[in-house]
Amino acid sequence: IEQNDGEAMAILVNDMPAPDFAEFVREQALDLSHKLLSFLAIEQRARVFGYFQPEDQKALAEQMPQATLAELLTHMNSDERADLFNQLADNLKAQVMRLLAHNEREDLRLLASYAEGTAGALMSSDYVAVPARSTVAQAFEIIRATAPSAETVYDIYCIDHMGRLVGTVSLRQLILARKEARLEKVMATEVVTATVDEAQETVANLIAHYDLLALPIIDLGGRLVGIVTYDDAMDVAEQEATEDIHRGASVQPLDRGLSTSSLFAVYKSRVVWLVLLVFGNIFSGAGIAHFEDTIAAQVALVFFLPLLIGSGGNAGSQAATLIVRGLATGEVRMRDWFRLFGREVLIAAALGLTMALAIAPIGAIRGGEIIAMTVGLTMVTVVIFGSLAGLSLPFLLRRIGWDPATASAPLVTTLIDACGVLIYFGIATALLNLPAAT
Amino acid sequence: IEQNDGEAMAILVNDMPAPDFAEFVREQALDLSHKLLSFLAIEQRARVFGYFQPEDQKALAEQMPQATLAELLTHMNSDERADLFNQLADNLKAQVMRLLAHNEREDLRLLASYAEGTAGALMSSDYVAVPARSTVAQAFEIIRATAPSAETVYDIYCIDHMGRLVGTVSLRQLILARKEARLEKVMATEVVTATVDEAQETVANLIAHYDLLALPIIDLGGRLVGIVTYDDAMDVAEQEATEDIHRGASVQPLDRGLSTSSLFAVYKSRVVWLVLLVFGNIFSGAGIAHFEDTIAAQVALVFFLPLLIGSGGNAGSQAATLIVRGLATGEVRMRDWFRLFGREVLIAAALGLTMALAIAPIGAIRGGEIIAMTVGLTMVTVVIFGSLAGLSLPFLLRRIGWDPATASAPLVTTLIDACGVLIYFGIATALLNLPAAT
Numbered sequence: 001i002e003q004n005d006g007e008a009m010a011i012l013v014n015d016m017p018a019p020d021f022a023e024f025v026r027e028q029a030l031d032l033s034h035k036l037l038s039f040l041a042i043e044q045r046a047r048v049f050g051y052f053q054p055e056d057q058k059a060l061a062e063q064m065p066q067a068t069l070a071e072l073l074t075h076m077n078s079d080e081r082a083d084l085f086n087q088l089a090d091n092l093k094a095q096v097m098r099l100l101a102h103n104e105r106e107d108l109r110l111l112a113s114y115a116e117g118t119a120g121a122l123m124s125s126d127y128v129a130v131p132a133r134s135t136v137a138q139a140f141e142i143i144r145a146t147a148p149s150a151e152t153v154y155d156i157y158c159i160d161h162m163g164r165l166v167g168t169v170s171l172r173q174l175i176l177a178r179k180e181a182r183l184e185k186v187m188a189t190e191v192v193t194a195t196v197d198e199a200q201e202t203v204a205n206l207i208a209h210y211d212l213l214a215l216p217i218i219d220l221g222g223r224l225v226g227i228v229t230y231d232d233a234m235d236v237a238e239q240e241a242t243e244d245i246h247r248g249a250s251v252q253p254l255d256r257g258l259s260t261s262s263l264f265a266v267y268k269s270r271v272v273w274l275v276l277l278v279f280g281n282i283f284s285g286a287g288i289a290h291f292e293d294t295i296a297a298q299v300a301l302v303f304f305l306p307l308l309i310g311s312g313g314n315a316g317s318q319a320a321t322l323i324v325r326g327l328a329t330g331e332v333r334m335r336d337w338f339r340l341f342g343r344e345v346l347i348a349a350a351l352g353l354t355m356a357l358a359i360a361p362i363g364a365i366r367g368g369e370i371i372a373m374t375v376g377l378t379m380v381t382v383v384i385f386g387s388l389a390g391l392s393l394p395f396l397l398r399r400i401g402w403d404p405a406t407a408s409a410p411l412v413t414t415l416i417d418a419c420g421v422l423i424y425f426g427i428a429t430a431l432l433n434l435p436a437a438t
Numbered sequence: 439i440e441q442n443d444g445e446a447m448a449i450l451v452n453d454m455p456a457p458d459f460a461e462f463v464r465e466q467a468l469d470l471s472h473k474l475l476s477f478l479a480i481e482q483r484a485r486v487f488g489y490f491q492p493e494d495q496k497a498l499a500e501q502m503p504q505a506t507l508a509e510l511l512t513h514m515n516s517d518e519r520a521d522l523f524n525q526l527a528d529n530l531k532a533q534v535m536r537l538l539a540h541n542e543r544e545d546l547r548l549l550a551s552y553a554e555g556t557a558g559a560l561m562s563s564d565y566v567a568v569p570a571r572s573t574v575a576q577a578f579e580i581i582r583a584t585a586p587s588a589e590t591v592y593d594i595y596c597i598d599h600m601g602r603l604v605g606t607v608s609l610r611q612l613i614l615a616r617k618e619a620r621l622e623k624v625m626a627t628e629v630v631t632a633t634v635d636e637a638q639e640t641v642a643n644l645i646a647h648y649d650l651l652a653l654p655i656i657d658l659g660g661r662l663v664g665i666v667t668y669d670d671a672m673d674v675a676e677q678e679a680t681e682d683i684h685r686g687a688s689v690q691p692l693d694r695g696l697s698t699s700s701l702f703a704v705y706k707s708r709v710v711w712l713v714l715l716v717f718g719n720i721f722s723g724a725g726i727a728h729f730e731d732t733i734a735a736q737v738a739l740v741f742f743l744p745l746l747i748g749s750g751g752n753a754g755s756q757a758a759t760l761i762v763r764g765l766a767t768g769e770v771r772m773r774d775w776f777r778l779f780g781r782e783v784l785i786a787a788a789l790g791l792t793m794a795l796a797i798a799p800i801g802a803i804r805g806g807e808i809i810a811m812t813v814g815l816t817m818v819t820v821v822i823f824g825s826l827a828g829l830s831l832p833f834l835l836r837r838i839g840w841d842p843a844t845a846s847a848p849l850v851t852t853l854i855d856a857c858g859v860l861i862y863f864g865i866a867t868a869l870l871n872l873p874a875a876t
Binding site: 015017019140143144147148153154171172175176190192208209210211213230231233234235237238241242244245246248249250251257258259263266267270271273274275277278279281282284285286288289292295296299302303304305306307309310311314315317318320321322323324325326329331332336339340343346347350351354355358359362383409410413414417421 | 453455457578581582585586591592609610613614628630646647648649651668669671672673675676679680682683684686687688689695696697701704705708709711712713715716717719720722723724726727730733737740741742743744745747748749751752753755756758759760761762763764767769770774777778781784785788789792793796797800821847848851852855859
């Protein structure tokens with residue numbers, strides 16, 4: 001293949017599944033990519049192209065003759081076509097638009113008009129719609145005619161004369177139905193749908209919840225305008241999970257993957273929270289400075305400082321993470337707060353006691369009985385306080401309309417750290433003054 | 439409905455989609471659940487049952503007459519049937535087994551024999567298999583006969599006389615094919631498969647990567663034994679994402695959801711890492727204790743301690759989280775380490791400089807020029823060190839065969855905190871001694 005053997009290349013590229021080929025091309029130089037793609041039939045080339053990363057698509061598209069690009073766009077799935085088109089430079093958009101057939105042009109205009117992150121931007125217009133008054137036999141004719149270009153032929157959408165969605169029927173049901181039956185007798189009329197302006201997470205959740213192959217998307221008048229298929233829903237779910245995981249470490253969502261993002265994009269996604277957390281930590285510092293006299297009186301206390309405030313923060317970030325994820329998957333609801341708070345009191349008390357028992361002996365060795373008691377009592381208190389704060393923060397954020405995922409582990413840790421300092425030295429001052437007073 | 443109106447209940451339950459009905463029943467008392475379920479036809483009841491949480495399934499199943507349970511099991515999907523059966527008490531298992539028909543009994547025995555978390559435990563045996571030598575017309579007859587019980591009829595599996603999988607054909611292709619064509623001429627022979635002992639994550643990734651409706655599962659002899667459908671893959675992907683997010687906050691995977699787990703299960707999932715992190719933090723404490731003289735000489739340094747070591751930890755947990763997620767989705771590969779390390783040097787230097795500029799003025803105000811210099815220099819150093827350590831740790835863990843997700847944010851933070859203490863006081867000692875020496 002490296003010997004520029006055209007025939008071998010042609011065999012290779014036509015045997016590879018489209019996603020694998022896309023990955024293979026991603027590793028090659030732009031020139032070789034063009035060459036490899038040219039060995040594919042236009043339909044297969046359009047499929048492979050759909051699997052490329054957006055930035056690779058753009059780079060390849062911009063180097064193509066415009067007629068070739070127009071042909072490629074014509075053969076791509078309507079949703080992938082719109083995504084690619086949206087990326088092109090404005091003058092290229094106008095030029096390519098002129099080369100497209102009327103149908104593709106209108107379709108592209110419609111799909112390109114929806115805002116990023118909505119059902120409209122995610123949907124495909126390659127679905128099978130059949131008038132509800134057709135017979136099963138007529139429906140099969142329409143399916144056969146549209147099968148080559150449709151994204152799925154397994155869910156068939158029944159529409160009325162106004163184009164409004166009135167029911168769905170699966171291909172499985174059609175195969176079992178009598179040929180002369182009318183679709184309106186066979187179809188299910190309770191249809192799960194979403195409107196074009198629905199958020200893409202909601203669309204993905206609906207598809208997962210109802211185990212749908214595809215979710216029909218309607219406009220405000222109830223007319224069917226597109227479908228979102230399960231594979232696009234899986235991609236959205238993965239993207240959302242990645243964003244949630246990144247937010248959990250106070251990284252703001254990246255538009256692209258880590259490897260392909262620019263250095264500045266990665267810097268930007270990380271710097272804001274890091275600087276904010278620096279200022280959050282100033283409170284811990286101020287707390288420590290405030291207790292300088294206590295520290296001077298008992299320097300052994302400093303040994304346990306990172307450990308105690310760290311433990312509160314860790315327990316809190318555990319609690320926050322469990323709640324944030326529970327809210328994201330819908331397993332935890334707002335009204336569960338009170339019940340979960342009660343459970344958390346017990347869990348955190350058990351955690352705090354376990355950790356106090358683990359650390360008290362070391363306290364006794366380094367500073368005697370009073371230090372052991374101070375350290376143990378502080379541990380129980382900071383773990384309970386940290387856990388309850390970590391549990392409640394995501395609920396609070398959602399209540400005021402923020403994304404609960406903003407309660408990232410570092411934010412929770414920083415907030416609890418500052419309180420932990422006060423709790424620690426507060427308890428220490430009280431306990432250490434007590435024997436001094438007698 | 440609360441007035442015990444049987445007819446209204448019957449209408450209500452038969453109109454609700456199965457996942458919604460399952461959620462509704464989950465909120466009701468056990469007695470009412472039984473009553474509501476009894477209004478459903480057995481096929482629908484089996485569908486709804488498949489959507490229940492495992493613990494609810496078990497509770498309901500144990501209260502049913504055994505004959506009813508056996509009938510229910512007979513009508514459930516084979517994969518859900520095996521999951522429910524595996525949960526029952528051993529004596530109930532034996533009794534129910536005797537009441538099942540031969541086919542269901544054998545099927546249950548086979549599926550129940552695979553280890554949790556493998557393709558075998560995830561798969562369903564309700565697929566459509568057709569001899570590769572059949573004609574398209576014959577295939578349609580087989581599809582019609584199996585359609586009512588098959589999980590999907592949209593991917594048809596072609597087998598030879600030994601039961602080995604030799605190709606697949608989609609129902610879409612069959613509809614477009616000539617009736618008298620033989621399947622072996624129409625089918626695709628390059629089939630993506632997994633073996634029964636493959637990990638469920640791998641199965642879910644294959645389905646997502648190739649946009650499959652269902653992945654055929656073969657035994658070691660290449661015989662087709664089951665399929666995993668895309669909706670089960672979506673469930674696995676969500677479960678894996680949840681586990682990764684929990685691990686990121688050092689919470690070990692929970693078998694059930696947060697709300698339904700026992701208090702002890704939640705305690706257990708959190709306590710191990712919390713106690714380990716306590717001991718990790720002892721190193722930070724020891725570091726601080728070691729520099730007691732430095733602290734005594736310049737108490738202003740303590741003010742900046744949480745802030746500086748926290749910043750290193752935060753930057754490190756950001757880097758670790760980005761890499762852990764990248765490795766989990768396959769976007770980052772082992773061989774990318776060197777390139778990403780180079781990028782991270784630049785990103786971390788920029789982050790460190792930004793944060794140093796933010797904090798240096800406060801250093802100058804609280805302690806003068808030397809403290810400002812110490813704090814700024816430490817900030818740049820700990821952020822670069824923390825980021826590079828956080829980036830490298832997941833690669834290192836995978837190299838030695840551990841799950842990279844073990845590099846949870848709290849672990850990374852704790853490790854980097856301890857080093858941060860040494861860096862801070864090391865720099866402070868050097869800079870503060872320098873003027874003292876002149």
